[in-house]
Amino acid sequence: MEQELLVPELLAPLVRNTIFSGHIHHYLQVESTNLLAKAAALGASEAASEGEVFIAEEQTAGRGRGSHQWYSEREAGIYCSVVLRPQIKAADILWLSLIAAVALQDAMKEVTGLSPDIRWPNDLLINDKKFCGILTEVHTESDRVHHAIVGIGINVNHRALPADLESTATSLHLETGKEWSRLQLTASLLKALDREYRALLRAVNSPVPSSTARFESILKRVEARSSYARGKHVHVDENGGFSGITDGLDTRGFLRVRTEQGLRMAISGSVRPLARRTDAAGD
Incomplete structure (x- = not known):
């Protein structure tokens, strides 16, 4: 399968009517899409608006949680970060990682037919090996979220991984023997993330006083998937x-x-x- 670059011209028609429509930025190589998105969100002259998407074909210093790095082979995976500006309390920020995991699972099932497992709070697994990770970073003011960067890395068409990752990580290609359209996966992911994010905002803004009741549907959805x-x-x-x-x-x-x-x-x-x-x- 000949792989397309994840350029806005190809993605835009596939993500119409989402918060990401018209906000996709593409790069051949960056240090880290999360760093790029973070700098844009804090822009001194014109800060990135909600729904800005930063996608790279390759990262030279892709980041995972803690001090971990994300192996980012050129044009083999999906490496993207989105800017969100939810009006939520800092205490509720974990829900962003969890809804991203649900969105990723939905996208995988739609495009590949696979139903990967969610390892709380930010990994997706196939056959107990990690192929997808989420890194959520937030900027808060007082007890409210000013903006959040949700970074997503997916091992799609990697034919091999570094030796130190072989026992714990995998890719869609390694597990299925097939090459998959990164374009279709990215579009499906953004549409699913848009859907889950809107559901989260409805829960946050619900007049129901009990947080248990407000987040119940999302909580049950996450628990059922993991x-x-x-x-x-x-x-x-x-x-x-x-x-x-x-x-x-x-x-x-x-x-x-x-x-x-x-x-x-x-x-x-x-x-x-x-x-x-x-x-x-x-x-």
Whole structure:
């Protein structure tokens, strides 16, 4: 399959009537699309508006969570970042990563027929290997979000990965033996993200006073898409690390984990599966 560049001229007709329509910027090579989007969102003369999309064919210093880098082979993957300006509290920001994960899953199913697993809060897996990651960065003023950058990296047509990633990462091509249209995947992703983002804003602006009730539909959608949400024996790399059985999400999107010492919340730490013990907490 001959791969098209992800240029605005080809994407624009496919994302009409979304917040991203008319706001797509394409680059052959950048250091990091998140850095590019962040600089644009903070622009001194004219800050990027909501829905601006920054897409690169290659990143020289693609970023993951923490100090991790994202391997960004030229024209093999999808490397994009979007600028969002949701009128939400800083405490609700995790929902942006979670709705992005749901949107990614929807896009994958629409284009490839696959239903990848969501590993809370920001990874998508095929056969327990990561092929897609989300990096959400926010700028807050007081307790409100001024803007958020949602960065997404997808291993699409990579035929090989660096040796240090082979045991934990994969690509759509490595898993299926097929090449996939990056253009169709990107368009499907942006349309799904638009849909999920609008649903989030409706929940945030709902007159219902209970946060549990406001976010219930999104919470249930995320939990239904992830084997990590409930009944998974995991280790959380946070506050010295702890292990237990996952017990769903709370009203802020944090992952509840039942440990031998009681219920704990995974706030932002990496979550990894463990072999299930018969005497584990929650059994």
